[in-house]
Every structure is written in C-alpha cells, then in structure tokens.
Amino acid sequence: MPGARPRGRVTLAEVASRAGVSRTTASYVLNGRTAQMRISPAVEQRVRSVAESAGYRPDLAAASLRTRRSRTIGVISDHVAGGMFSSRLLVGAGRAAREQGHVLLIGESGGEPATAAAIITEMVDRRVDGVLLVTAATSQVRLPEGLGPLPVVTVNCTDPDASSTSVLPDERAGGRAAAQVLLEAGHRGIVVAGEDAAPEVLAGRLRLAGIAEALSAAGLPPAERIACGWTVEGAYAGLAPWLHGGARPRALVCLTDRVAMGAYQALAELGLRVPEDVSVVSFDGSEIAQWLRPSVTSVAIPFDEMGARGVRALLDGEQAQVLLPMPVVDGGSVAAPGVRQEHH
Amino acid sequence: MPGARPRGRVTLAEVASRAGVSRTTASYVLNGRTAQMRISPAVEQRVRSVAESAGYRPDLAAASLRTRRSRTIGVISDHVAGGMFSSRLLVGAGRAAREQGHVLLIGESGGEPATAAAIITEMVDRRVDGVLLVTAATSQVRLPEGLGPLPVVTVNCTDPDASSTSVLPDERAGGRAAAQVLLEAGHRGIVVAGEDAAPEVLAGRLRLAGIAEALSAAGLPPAERIACGWTVEGAYAGLAPWLHGGARPRALVCLTDRVAMGAYQALAELGLRVPEDVSVVSFDGSEIAQWLRPSVTSVAIPFDEMGARGVRALLDGEQAQVLLPMPVVDGGSVAAPGVRQEHH
DNA sequence: CTGTTAGCGCGTTCAG
DNA sequence: CTGAACGCGCTAACAG
Numbered sequence: 001m002p003g004a005r006p007r008g009r010v011t012l013a014e015v016a017s018r019a020g021v022s023r024t025t026a027s028y029v030l031n032g033r034t035a036q037m038r039i040s041p042a043v044e045q046r047v048r049s050v051a052e053s054a055g056y057r058p059d060l061a062a063a064s065l066r067t068r069r070s071r072t073i074g075v076i077s078d079h080v081a082g083g084m085f086s087s088r089l090l091v092g093a094g095r096a097a098r099e100q101g102h103v104l105l106i107g108e109s110g111g112e113p114a115t116a117a118a119i120i121t122e123m124v125d126r127r128v129d130g131v132l133l134v135t136a137a138t139s140q141v142r143l144p145e146g147l148g149p150l151p152v153v154t155v156n157c158t159d160p161d162a163s164s165t166s167v168l169p170d171e172r173a174g175g176r177a178a179a180q181v182l183l184e185a186g187h188r189g190i191v192v193a194g195e196d197a198a199p200e201v202l203a204g205r206l207r208l209a210g211i212a213e214a215l216s217a218a219g220l221p222p223a224e225r226i227a228c229g230w231t232v233e234g235a236y237a238g239l240a241p242w243l244h245g246g247a248r249p250r251a252l253v254c255l256t257d258r259v260a261m262g263a264y265q266a267l268a269e270l271g272l273r274v275p276e277d278v279s280v281v282s283f284d285g286s287e288i289a290q291w292l293r294p295s296v297t298s299v300a301i302p303f304d305e306m307g308a309r310g311v312r313a314l315l316d317g318e319q320a321q322v323l324l325p326m327p328v329v330d331g332g333s334v335a336a337p338g339v340r341q342e343h344h
Numbered sequence: 345m346p347g348a349r350p351r352g353r354v355t356l357a358e359v360a361s362r363a364g365v366s367r368t369t370a371s372y373v374l375n376g377r378t379a380q381m382r383i384s385p386a387v388e389q390r391v392r393s394v395a396e397s398a399g400y401r402p403d404l405a406a407a408s409l410r411t412r413r414s415r416t417i418g419v420i421s422d423h424v425a426g427g428m429f430s431s432r433l434l435v436g437a438g439r440a441a442r443e444q445g446h447v448l449l450i451g452e453s454g455g456e457p458a459t460a461a462a463i464i465t466e467m468v469d470r471r472v473d474g475v476l477l478v479t480a481a482t483s484q485v486r487l488p489e490g491l492g493p494l495p496v497v498t499v500n501c502t503d504p505d506a507s508s509t510s511v512l513p514d515e516r517a518g519g520r521a522a523a524q525v526l527l528e529a530g531h532r533g534i535v536v537a538g539e540d541a542a543p544e545v546l547a548g549r550l551r552l553a554g555i556a557e558a559l560s561a562a563g564l565p566p567a568e569r570i571a572c573g574w575t576v577e578g579a580y581a582g583l584a585p586w587l588h589g590g591a592r593p594r595a596l597v598c599l600t601d602r603v604a605m606g607a608y609q610a611l612a613e614l615g616l617r618v619p620e621d622v623s624v625v626s627f628d629g630s631e632i633a634q635w636l637r638p639s640v641t642s643v644a645i646p647f648d649e650m651g652a653r654g655v656r657a658l659l660d661g662e663q664a665q666v667l668l669p670m671p672v673v674d675g676g677s678v679a680a681p682g683v684r685q686e687h688h
Numbered sequence: 689c690t691g692t693t694a695g696c697g698c699g700t701t702c703a704g
Numbered sequence: 705c706t707g708a709a710c711g712c713g714c715t716a717a718c719a720g
Contacts, residue, residue: 057465057468057469058469059409059469059471060469060470060471061405061408061409061414061470061471062409064405064408065403065405065406065409070405070470072449072470081425081431081432081434081435081438082431082432082434082435083431084428084429084631085428087425087426087427087431087434088425088426090425090426090431090434090450090452091425091426091452091454094425094450094451094452098451098459098462098463098466101466103449103451103466103467103470104449104450104451105416105447105448105449105450106434106438106448106450107438107442107447107448108434108435108438110435115442118442119442121401122442122445122447123447124401125401125402125403125404126404126405126414126415126416126447127403127404127405232634232635233635236637258635261635262635265637268612287428288632290576291576291577291602291605291606291632293580293609304426
C-alpha cells in the first residue's frame with residue numbers, strides 16, 4: 001500500500017474511526033479490558049490491527065491528566081550520577097523501569113538540601129509515580145519534605161525511623177565474607193585498614209562488624225585496625241609509616257577498593273608482594289579492583305541489582321527492608337600464608 | 345491563619361477564583377504575559393500573592409497536553425550512566441537543565457540499537473522537548489530513527505553527515521597540549537602508548553594527530569608508538585615486554601589514564617621512577633590520574649561542561665559544532681630530563 | 689450482551 | 705480582562 005507513511009501521531013479517535021468503533025471501545029481494547037467489557041473478538045482484532053498498522057501510541061500527557069500517573073519514576077540522588085561506579089545503579093534501575101514501561105527522571109542534589117527540594121518539586125509537578133531516594137554511600141538520610149504521599153524507596157540508605165521500604169547491600173554479611181576468604185586461605189592474624197569514623201556512613205561500621213563476627217566465630221581475637229580514611233591518598237599516608245615502622249601484616253582487609261589501591265602503593269614501596277607476602281581483600285567490587293596488579297579480591301556492592309530491586313519494590317508496592325548479597329569477586333590477591341619470603 | 349495547610353494541589357481555577365479573576369487572567373499573569381494583555385498591576389499583584397500563598401503549582405501534564413512541550417529533556421546514551429567518569433556528564437546536564445526549569449529523562453541503551461529504539465519511543469511518547477544523544481567514547485554515530493523532528497544535540501559524538509549540532513572535546517588541541525607539557529619540560533624524544541585502532545573511536549586518532557602536530561611544529565620527528573589498547577591490562581601487557589627488552593623512554597604520553605595506570609605498573613616493575621626516570625602525561629582527567637603515585641598530569645575530558653553545553657545548545661536552539669577545551673590537570677608526573685638516575 | 693454518549697481532568701489561548 | 709473551545713485519553717452512566 002503506497003503512501004501509507006505514518007506521518008505525525010495518530011490519535012485514539014482516529015484509530016476508533018478507522019476501525020469503525022467508538023473511542024471508548026478502542027480504549028477498552030487497547031487497555032486489555034475486553035473481558036470485563038465483553039467486546040467481541042472480531043472488534044478487538046480489528047481495533048488492534050488498525051492501531052498496530054497506524055503505529056498508534058497513546059499520548060501519555062493526556063492519559064496522565066486523567067489517571068494521575070505518568071509511568072515515570074524519579075531518582076533523587078546525592079552523588080550517584082557522578083559517582084565512579086555507583087552510577088551503575090542508574091543502569092539497573094533504568095532497565096527494570098523499562099521492563100514495566102516506565103522511564104527514569106533523574107535529579108542529583110550534590111548533597112544540597114535546597115537542590116534536593118527543587119528537584120522534588122520538579123518531579124512532583126511532573127507527577128512521577130514514585131521516587132527512588134539514593135545515596136552513593138550507605139548511610140542514613142532524613143526523608144525530604146514535599147514528597148507528600150508519593151511512594152518512596154530508599155536505596156543504599158535508610159531513614160531514621162526505617163519507615164520506608166529500603167534496599168541495601170548486606171554489608172555485615174559482606175564483612176563476614178571478606179574475613180572468611182582470608183580465614184579459608186589459612187590466615188589468622190588479620191589487619192583491617194580503613195575508617196569507620198563518618199557517623200552517617202554505615203558501610204564502614206557494618207563491614208567491621210561482619211569481620212569481627214567472622215573472627216569471633218573462628219575463635220580468633222579481634223583484628224588490628226589501621227585508621228586511614230576511605231581514599232587512596234589516605235590509605236597510602238596511613239599505611240606507609242606503619243609499614244616503614246616495621247609492621248609486616250600477612251593478611252589485610254581494606255574497607256574500600258580505593259584503600260586497597262593506596263595499600264598496594266605502600267606495600268610496593270617496601271618491596272612487599274601481593275599475595276606472596278601479604279594477602280589483600282577489599283570492598284566495593286569497582287573496576288579499580290580489577291586494575292590493580294594483581295587484581296584484588298573484592299566484596300562487591302551490587303549497584304546494578306540495587307537499582308533494579310529498588311524500582312521493582314517501588315512498582316510492586318513492596319514493603320520491606322531488602323538486603324542484597326554482596327558477591328565476592330575473586331582476584332589474585334589472596335594466597336595461603338605458606339612460606340614467608342624474606343627480603344629487604 | 346490556622347488550618348491553612350496546603351493539602352493536595354491547588355488548581356489554577358482555584359487561584360483565579362480566590363483572586364476574583366478568570367482562569368484566563370490568572371494564566372496570563374503567571375506566565376508573565378501581563379504586558380501584552382494589559383493586565384493591571386493591582387490584579388497582577390493579587391494573583392501572584394494568592395498563587396504564592398496557596399503554593400500553586402501548575403499541572404505539567406495538563407499544560408503539556410496543550411502546549412506539546414514537557415520541560416523535559418531526554419538523554420540517550422550508550423554507556424554513559426555506568427561509565428567510570430563519563431557519568432559526570434549527567435551531573436552537568438542536569439544542572440544546566442534545572443537552571444531552565446527542565447528535567448532529565450535518561451535511558452541507557454547499552455549499545456543495543458533495539459534498546460535505543462525502545463527508549464526513543466518512550467521518550468517521544470512523553471513528549472520530551474529535545475534529545476541529547478551521548479556516547480561514552482568520542483565517536484561517530486548514526487542518528488537513530490524515530491526521533492522525527494525532535495531537536496537533537498549529539499554530545500561526545502557526531503553523526504556522519506554532521507547534520508546535527510554537536511558538542512565535543514577538542515581532542516586535537518588536547519593532543520597538542522599533552523605534547524606541549526613534555527616539550528616545555530625540555531623533553532625531545534617522546535613515546536606514545538595506546539591504540540588508535542577502533543575505527544569508530546575518534547579520540548585516539550585526534551589525540552595522536554595533535555601530538556604529531558606539536559612535535560612537527562617543534563621541528564621534531566614523529567613520536568614512537570607502542571600500540572597497547574586502551575586498558576590497564578593492555579597497557580601493562582604491551583609495555584612490560586618492551587621495557588624488559590631494554591627500552592628506556594624518558595617521556596611517555598599515554599592515550600588514556602587507564603593506559604597510564606598500566607604504564608606505571610610496568611615501569612615500577614623495572615624500578616623506573618616517575619618522574620625522575622620517566623615523565624608521563626595522559627588523557628581523560630579521571631580520578632585514576634589523581635590516585636596514581638605520583639598523580640599523573642592528564643588532559644581532561646570536560647564531561648561536566650559537555651553535558652551543560654549540550655543542554656544549553658538544545659534549549660537555545662544553537663546550531664554549531666562546539667569544541668570544548670580540554671584542561672590540563674597538573675600532576676607530579678613530569679620533570680625535566682635532567683640527570684638520568686641509573687640503577688637496576 | 690455489545691458498544692456508545694458525554695463529561696471529566698487542567699492549563700492554554702482565540703475571539704471577543 | 706473574560707467566555708468558551710481545545711488537546712487527548714479515560715470511564716461512569718446509559719442505550720441498542
């Protein structure tokens with residue numbers, strides 16, 4: 001059929017008239033309500049094929065006006081979009097949203113409450129169906145005002161009252177897993193490098209708790225702690241003097257991959273090899289872990305999955321605190337204590 | 345005034361009636377069309393204050409139905425959201441969009457044309473005002489179908505006909521800048537590590553061209569090339585044998601920060617120090633550059649700015665190929681050739 | 689049973 | 705400065 005180019009958009013009225021039915025009937029057919037409306041299969045078929053061949057797409061603005069829903073989910077984050085790998089959360093969330101015909105509206109506050117408030121206003125104005133409140137670091141956040149009765153799921157964070165549904169990595173189990181990797185390799189004396197200082201950041205605390213649990217369960221004393229922040233520079237600055245002072249750890253748990261990178265630098269400076277001299281395990285499962293030489297075994301934050309689960313929880317109206325497992329990504333940084341290689 | 349809680353939303357009709365005017369008048373006032381409609385200042389003031397105190401917010405779905413605009417921008421990317429630092433583009437784009445009362449609708453195709461098509465459909469259905477087509481790597485892309493007459497700005501990429509407005513980093517000038525840093529430090533023999541192989545990736549080619557230009561302008565012969573991909577592993581695997589074979593470069597340009605990281609690993613293995621033995625400059629300006637020890641001087645991709653410029657170009661209807669400067673982020677990886685430190 | 693008429697939702701805008 | 709129509713899909717009430 002020549003000249004049948006689908007120029008412009010086709011309205012429901014047009015589909016209806018071409019199919020020789022009313023808008024109402026067309027609407028019911030296309031929304032799958034033929035059963036309760038007892039519409040004849042013949043009519044249904046006709047409407048469907050017309051809609052199909054005309055490339056009919058409902059105008060979501062019009063539908064939205066009526067239904068007060070927009071098939072749109074708002075994602076409000078502090079530093080997720082710009083984050084090194086937390087941004088993967090957006091990928092998982094986007095995929096899950098698309099599977100249900102939804103789309104993501106994003107807004108990054110940069111940690112500014114005023115910006116967050118502005119973002120919320122914009123999203124509410126656009127009638128988002130729900131909001132994902134996301135943080136780059138596992139933490140507690142106060143639910144911002146202005147969301148009204150909108151469904152909210154907090155991802156990688158909880159609010160103080162734990163009143164909302166939340167999706168979090170199981171950091172405590174992750175901590176146990178990290179320690180377990182070293183224990184199973186035969187290590188006994190484990191040193192932990194990293195900070196738990198920032199009071200609103202939960203990850204450090206929980207990871208430490210998990211490590212402590214695993215050691216305790218194995219009948220071992222608590223691990224030695226080297227406080228050295230969360231960063232590459234901090235880790236190097238904290239560990240280098242300690243090592244220069246003669247410390248010779250055999251097994252090191254770094255609380256983030258960045259700390260592991262700083263640790264590698266400090267160890268290399270002393271000529272200590274991974275894993276021959278020191279076994280290392282870290283957290284986050286970021287690309288950094290794989291880039292180190294040898295790659296470091298890391299307990300991964302499942303950002304992708306967190307985003308997807310957050311969206312599903314939102315759309316399915318789930319009411320729960322979801323704890324997602326943190327998979328151990330094996331690297332080449334762990335070995336049995338074996339024979340200690342001596343050199344200077 | 346007690347009990348004046350702003351429950352639910354206030355409609356324009358309500359504002360109008362409270363102010364004792366028609367919806368029309370209220371609409372004109374709130375849209376700033378008082379001048380052309382010759383509305384009295386008194387009425388204007390009254391409407392404004394009522395709207396303000398009632399916390400009036402227009403229903404964008406309704407407005408959208410009429411105006412066919414949504415104050416929403418679609419961002420369609422391949423691997424930006426999950427990218428290590430290209431995700432910063434979303435931050436810049438979001439900020440610029442918000443400044444103009446717009447919001448970002450994102451969709452990541454993962455490089456799948458089918459997914460991209462689905463995303464486009466969803467965005468068109470939601471009447472986005474325009475689309476930012478973004479790639480994580482500087483490249484050429486064919487404009488996808490289905491966008492119809494929607495304004496499109498390509499960011500970090502161009503289409504083969506260069507028909508659309510595009511925003512790109514000035515990779516060629518960046519290449520010149522990288523070489524310049526080494527030339528100004530007094531280096532003459534420069535080696536380039538990295539790949540230009542992938543035909544659709546422009547960055548490598550342009551960076552190389554810029555480097556060649558700078559060397560040529562300085563009356564120097566072309567740089568030696570070590571092809572070793574774009575990755576940490578690739579760079580290490582490519583450079584280590586070369587160095588073991590006795591090569592002793594004094595100045596190295598790495599085509600990405602990841603290559604620089606691999607280069608550092610290979611250099612360290614040979615006991616070659618940066619910058620005493622080898623000066624290193626790289627590209628991307630990612631966080632990796634700062635984490636290396638010493639941090640590597642890197643020619644940065646201004647992702648943040650690219651996102652912002654892309655949005656502005658879209659909203660202002662700009663028609664041009666924008667080339668953004670790539671700032672040199674100084675690190676501690678460059679020194680004068682000076683006295684060569686010998687050791688093994 | 690099968691399908692239609694009619695009005696809603698809310699801001700915008702043309703003709704008064 | 706106002707009345708009324710409009711954009712488009714949804715759905716309660718109703719007729720063939």
